[in-house]
Amino acid sequence: MPHKPLYFIYLLMPLLVLAGCGSKQKTENLNELSWEEITDRTEGTTVSMMMWKGDPNINDYMQNYVVPKLKKRYNINLEIASGQSNTIVSILMSELEAGKTDGELDLVWINGETFYQLRQIDGLYGPFVDRLPNSSYIDFSNPFIKYDFQQPINGYEAPWGNVQFTLIYDTNRTAHPPKTRQELARYVEQHPGSFTIANDFSGMTFLKSLLIGMAGPGTLDGSFDEAAYQKYSTQLWDYFNRIKPDLWKNGETFPSNVSALHQLFVNGELHFTMSNNDAEVDNKILEGFFPETARAYVLKDGTIQNSHYLGIPTNATGKAAAMVVSNFLISPEAQYQKARPDVWGDGTVLAKSKLPEQWTKKFREIPQRKYAPSRDSLNKHALQELAPEYMIRLYEDFREKIIQQ
Amino acid sequence: MRISEKKLFNSKPEAAGILLFLVLAVLPLLLGIAYALLYSLGAIGLINEGLTLAHWQRALNDMEFWYSLGYTFYIALTTISLTIISALSLTFFLRKPLQRGVPGFSLYVPLALPAIVVAFLVFQLASQSGFLARIAYQLGWIAEASAFPEWVNDPYGTGIIAAHTFMAMPFFTLYFINIYDQERITEFSHVARTLGASRLQQIIRVEIPILLKRAFPTLTLYTIFVMGSYEIPLILGRQSPQMMSVLIIRKLRKFSLSTIPEAYITGLVFICVVILLLILIFKKRTFSYDLDH
Numbered sequence: 215m216p217h218k219p220l221y222f223i224y225l226l227m228p229l230l231v232l233a234g235c236g237s238k239q240k241t242e243n244l245n246e247l248s249w250e251e252i253t254d255r256t257e258g259t260t261v262s263m264m265m266w267k268g269d270p271n272i273n274d275y276m277q278n279y280v281v282p283k284l285k286k287r288y289n290i291n292l293e294i295a296s297g298q299s300n301t302i303v304s305i306l307m308s309e310l311e312a313g314k315t316d317g318e319l320d321l322v323w324i325n326g327e328t329f330y331q332l333r334q335i336d337g338l339y340g341p342f343v344d345r346l347p348n349s350s351y352i353d354f355s356n357p358f359i360k361y362d363f364q365q366p367i368n369g370y371e372a373p374w375g376n377v378q379f380t381l382i383y384d385t386n387r388t389a390h391p392p393k394t395r396q397e398l399a400r401y402v403e404q405h406p407g408s409f410t411i412a413n414d415f416s417g418m419t420f421l422k423s424l425l426i427g428m429a430g431p432g433t434l435d436g437s438f439d440e441a442a443y444q445k446y447s448t449q450l451w452d453y454f455n456r457i458k459p460d461l462w463k464n465g466e467t468f469p470s471n472v473s474a475l476h477q478l479f480v481n482g483e484l485h486f487t488m489s490n491n492d493a494e495v496d497n498k499i500l501e502g503f504f505p506e507t508a509r510a511y512v513l514k515d516g517t518i519q520n521s522h523y524l525g526i527p528t529n530a531t532g533k534a535a536a537m538v539v540s541n542f543l544i545s546p547e548a549q550y551q552k553a554r555p556d557v558w559g560d561g562t563v564l565a566k567s568k569l570p571e572q573w574t575k576k577f578r579e580i581p582q583r584k585y586a587p588s589r590d591s592l593n594k595h596a597l598q599e600l601a602p603e604y605m606i607r608l609y610e611d612f613r614e615k616i617i618q619q
Numbered sequence: 620m621r622i623s624e625k626k627l628f629n630s631k632p633e634a635a636g637i638l639l640f641l642v643l644a645v646l647p648l649l650l651g652i653a654y655a656l657l658y659s660l661g662a663i664g665l666i667n668e669g670l671t672l673a674h675w676q677r678a679l680n681d682m683e684f685w686y687s688l689g690y691t692f693y694i695a696l697t698t699i700s701l702t703i704i705s706a707l708s709l710t711f712f713l714r715k716p717l718q719r720g721v722p723g724f725s726l727y728v729p730l731a732l733p734a735i736v737v738a739f740l741v742f743q744l745a746s747q748s749g750f751l752a753r754i755a756y757q758l759g760w761i762a763e764a765s766a767f768p769e770w771v772n773d774p775y776g777t778g779i780i781a782a783h784t785f786m787a788m789p790f791f792t793l794y795f796i797n798i799y800d801q802e803r804i805t806e807f808s809h810v811a812r813t814l815g816a817s818r819l820q821q822i823i824r825v826e827i828p829i830l831l832k833r834a835f836p837t838l839t840l841y842t843i844f845v846m847g848s849y850e851i852p853l854i855l856g857r858q859s860p861q862m863m864s865v866l867i868i869r870k871l872r873k874f875s876l877s878t879i880p881e882a883y884i885t886g887l888v889f890i891c892v893v894i895l896l897l898i899l900i901f902k903k904r905t906f907s908y909d910l911d912h
Contacts, residue, residue: 300872307876311665327874334876335665407765413858467772467857481748483765606875617859618683 244534249347253288256535260291263539264305265323267296268473271497275558279551284542290535295319299328306337306527317529321536325522326363327415329371330602332525339526339533341369346541353565357598359521364436364601371523372540375552376561377491378592379419379517380510388485393514395424395453401485402460408485410462413617416472416490418608419518425450425604426597427515438603447607451615458616468617480504490520492592493559496583500556510586512595519596521563546573555583652890655883666876674880684885686860688892694776694852694862695845698783699838705784706791707830711822714796726789734786738854741782745770771855778855779862783845791834791841798833799826839900843893863889 244252267273276294284290297305302322309317324332332338343349352373354360359373367373383391392398402409411417426434429446458465462484469475472489479487480503489495495510524543526536542548546569549562566574582588654663659674661667678684709717716722729737744750752767761767771778799805807829808821816824831838852862861869863885870882 303876304872307665311663331874331876463769463772466774467859470853470858478748483748602874609874613683613859 244342244345244537247534249345252345252534253538256532256538257289259532259535260293261320261532261535261539262293262295262318263321263323263536264295264297264302264319266298267294268298269497269558270501271558275552279557280543280548283548284539288538288542290538292539299324299331303328303331303335303337306332306529307335309527309529310335310337315529316531317527319527320530320532321539322525322527323374323522324371324525326365326520326599326602327605329362329367329523329525330365332527333365333370337528338370339528339530340371342526342533342537342540343367343369343372346372346537346544348541348544348546351546351564351568352544353563353568356565358519358596359563361598362521362523363599363605367523371525372544373521373563374524374543376519376521376563377493378512378519378561378589378596379416379423379488379490380492380495380512380586380592381420381517382479382487382489382495382504382508382510383485384479384505384507385509386505386507387482391486391511393511395427395513395515398513399453399457402457405485406460407462407464407483409457409460410465410468410475410478410484411488412470412472412475413468413612414471416475416488417468418605418612419490420488421450421454421608421612422600422604423513423515423517423597424453425608426518426600427513428453431516431597434600434604435598436601438601443604443607447611451611454616455619458619465616476503490518491560492586492589493555493561493583495585496555496559499585508585512587512592514595516595516597518599519592520599546570546576550576550580553577553580555581559583561589652887655887659880659883659887661880664879667880675884678881678884679888681881683860684866684888687863687866687885688889690776690860691846691863691889694779694783695842697776698780698787698845699842701780701784702787702791702841703831703838705788706795707827709788709792710795710799710830711826714799717792718796726793729785729789732786734782734848735850735854737782737786738851741778741785742771742854745778745781747771772857774857776852776856779852782851782855783848787841787845791838794834794837795830798830802829802833804829836901839897843897846893847889 247255265276276292281292281294284292302319302324305318322328329338343352349372352359358376360366362371381391388401392401398409411420425446428449429442434442434446462468462478469478472487475484475487476498478484489510492510495504495508498504499506499508524540526533526540530536544563546564549564550573552558552560553562562577564573564577566577569577586592657663658667659678661669661671661674713722717726732740742749746752747765747767747769749771752761755761755767756763769777770781804826807825811821811825812818846862847864848862849864849868852865856862856865867882867885867889870878870885
């Protein structure tokens, strides 16, 4: 019979086996390769992309347009896995914490909040954007593209699309929707229980628009300013606490996400829902989920406009192939297809002035959406995202000063 | 001459079996706990900056955490009490019909539903724009949908408790019926009746004590299962207070990465509380299902 200490060795054995499993990654300097060499080398490879798959239109665009095109043109197999930004962050965090050099993901769909987190943990590969030939068409002079939550993207993520926050209402129920926050407060008072926000990204983005409205445009730009935040957030919570008793469920609880908000809007419990994507109202009406009388609009003080991006994890095994995929996704044809309201309706990140003539024309003649204001008119009310710390504080304070009150 | 040697295991297969259990079940759990502990102390993790007690101080000073713990106990204990009452009633009054035909089969239906489906069912049924509210509105009982009582996302966790009870009640009814037959409770009751006990006395003094004593370990484990549930409180609960698992996931996946250690701490404290309770409850009992103990 073995002595007792030997048991510990048995117990440790699986660990030792696991420890020996780490594979060695061949490190190749992609900067030394020409674009042709990159496309040649990535033929026949597979790229695993993780993205939010909550919208049938978006899934359809990826699965039935992007995947076959990539296969045909570059012989790259694009495999798309479902995962929201926090899933991406936790996967990458645990991989990096475990020292895994051959990561599971090659390409991720992210925006400001995730970009901030991934930069914090050095999770992104780059700079790679200026290596993509199609990046020459991107409108980098546009602050809504060049900065992500006030952080310069510096080539660590490729701009993919651009959207603006809108409020959505039903013309059958609400003939004259409130256009300012004062009018909104009056509306809520007259129609108790008809308005609320989701305790998620969309709700916080709405609060951020109100905050900027109170501070005045440009006041909160740049890095986080504690004093300014204190000053204007106090006004924001005062405003919110004033309307709180007349919110849905007396403001004692809030829907946990924007899908729940949509559901309550469709059910008739709420008169308003909201979306970070100005094309969503058209999409949802085409799907038959929203009534045809639904319309999107923005408050006079404006709403947040932001871009979403493509990033390559620092431990991705298929960095080169991920670059080829990114390059295709920002090509005029893929961007045009994506911008069509009957496909996805996502705003393009390409500058019309930089595009070849034939594409400028095509983009100009793109069919207009029906239920949301035109992009040009939305642009007049576009507010830039604030530094990420504002979002963190809004989440915390919303819980402390509103939900737990 | 040595007559006997004290052995750790009776046989080689037994030793191998226990070792396998330790390696496959206990070891990963211990490693997980150790990892969470190191993470919460700042010893590991990408954003941690070295050993510190700051995360623990912040987590334990957070009132939300304690409210959540209390709320979790409230939900679990209420669920299990309602389950016991309803399952016992079914066992006493409908035992015979429930062992045959459609009623017998119908008991198995709720058991086949995943928690998330039950949560959605309850939501669709009992929310203020749900099925019941619409019927009440059509019948003219309420003037508008919002006049319907708040059963979902409400302060008392009515929806959560209803969903859990719906899932647990059939299970415990079947379980009690089985014990009833196995333990020959009918015969004990007869003896009591011969000795002059009324039907009520038979139930209270003989049948309930036997059933509950026999079902005690399962009831305790089920209570812990309810305490750790996720989907049901996620869909039917409020933003505050939240049940422990919902709170943990929220802290784990917050925009600010700095609350990840707090999520681990919440999990660790929860584990400690559960283990402590199990020790206290089972201190004087064995894990045997025998009535003799």
